[in-house]
Amino acid sequence: MKILVTGGAGFIGSAVVRYIINNTKDFVVNVDKLTYAGNLESLKSIEHSERYAFVQADICDANEMTRIFAEHRPDAIMHLAAESHVDRSITGSASFIETNIIGTYVLLETSRKYWSALDENHKQAFRFHHISTDEVYGDLPHPDEVPADTELPLFHENTAYAPSSPYSSSKASSDHLVRAWRRTYGLPTVITNCSNNYGPYHFPEKLIPLIILNALEGKPLPVYGNGEQIRDWLFVDDHAKALYKVVTESSVGETYNIGGHNERKNIDVVKTICLILDEIIEEKPNNINSFAQLITYVDDRPGHDRRYAIDASKIKNELGWLPQETFESGIKKTVSWYINNREWWQRVIDGSYARERLGLIK
Template structure:
């Protein structure tokens, strides 16, 4: 049996990855380490929580002793590290918590892995996989090129600076101590179970409730969108087949101006709600642009496609339709999160946050 530690498994992408790994690899034991911050929600994992190869442990990645104890108790062979503070707007208000979780948290996991694995004599069949973002590469010109694995890091927000720093630490542990690592940098994800502070679930929820849709600046910033289950598949593939020490970019060549994406969201949501076409257009509200707002992200994932044969499984139109339907059919989940009831529930069941 392989013991795989997935951090941040109660979050958006982490919960999709945990579900995939628990179902696909009954011989693996999947240990989900998550602090259950405001972004963590075990309701994302209801369908796998009772599987015999799944374990949840509430822990802070920054607590080196606690993380080391988990390595010892569960004989961890592989790590897939997703736990992070992940919202750019929050990083602008509170950069320190991003440095703490994303930098110190990654460092303590690396240190725990090194101590546990080097103590065993060698690193055979061990792997530390770090999940990162395309935002570390900075911003692209409109109509310019793409981020490749060779693009120099140029982060602009405290979030992307903290992720860039964590990537550097992962590479440093590979180069200095020989720790077997892999890194992937992915574009913006969308899909079910995303915390509704992020654009797509926030806007679907606001359209449902006829609330304003706040658009930064003129809505001209461009993001490259990938369906979250395609990201999880790519992580699984890289974890098993990628080259140790390598970096892989993950993206679907799917660029959208924010305002165009919002119009698609309005159209699909109104249709599925049985509203007249354009009924919710009036909700669009232009607001002051985000400080240091990157203009364009676009990922070149040719390496992942050519070396490992990965391609996204869904066209964007199909993915958006599926996503809007999911939020409409799971309004109980949305209400549980937007009302804050989930925080009280986890405080009661898992102690203080």
């Protein structure tokens, strides 16, 4: 198979590309604009594979997408390219509307025209896999808000959409477009909605890498509000495996929720990272005894969702997928990865990963 992956230089996209190149015989064409979140250094281990090609392009550019489809003739699309950081969507929503909604529309139209001209066999086998988030469902009741013996609800594939942020509403819009292109034009689509990912190569603006790197540098560990918000955490390589299963095995028109069965309060995630670092790092910065001393509560994010939790039984029952990492095993691997891969994140923090590709420094 030749799979066109959009956003393959991002956090999850790069895990998907590494997974496909290292574990299958398939070809990958990585189409990425290389925004601040795109980092080709996350793909160094596979960049010389004969089954890998990179094209720097914007998914909103219809002419360029048409040219790329004509040149590479993909059997499937895995669409991950997006603006993905909720905080950035609050301070500047335009690029979220542009990439997440218009970009998805351009890809759907490019795919539809390309797919319509395929022969019957290729037409049936073709897949447009849209990678989305559980944040499209809004938030769920928090244990604080319901009587102690109440069973807490989970997000199911048929939960009504109720997004809260510019990010999640732009992703919800793109999900609706994908459904419409399936229903109206018969484009063979499949959608996955996943919980919070964590793991190696995660851009250090997101909670887990931010906490690890701030701790290593002895800086404050910012926690929004009271830190009681609950998220379900999935190790990124488990997500990559699930996505490959879906694009290769799922029936047309399906939607799958993907989750880690790991609900944790944000404050507990931060404290767990501090405990792991306390054990590993003997010489702690700034004369502290424990990294937890660096925890600093900051003003809550506007519209902050209180709880997300996924029912991932459909993908388990239909495709046999279950995450392999527990939160305990995955977070230890993640902390160790950041300790052992200082060069990768220092080049992100000092900006050299992006400046070099712009030709600003050698």
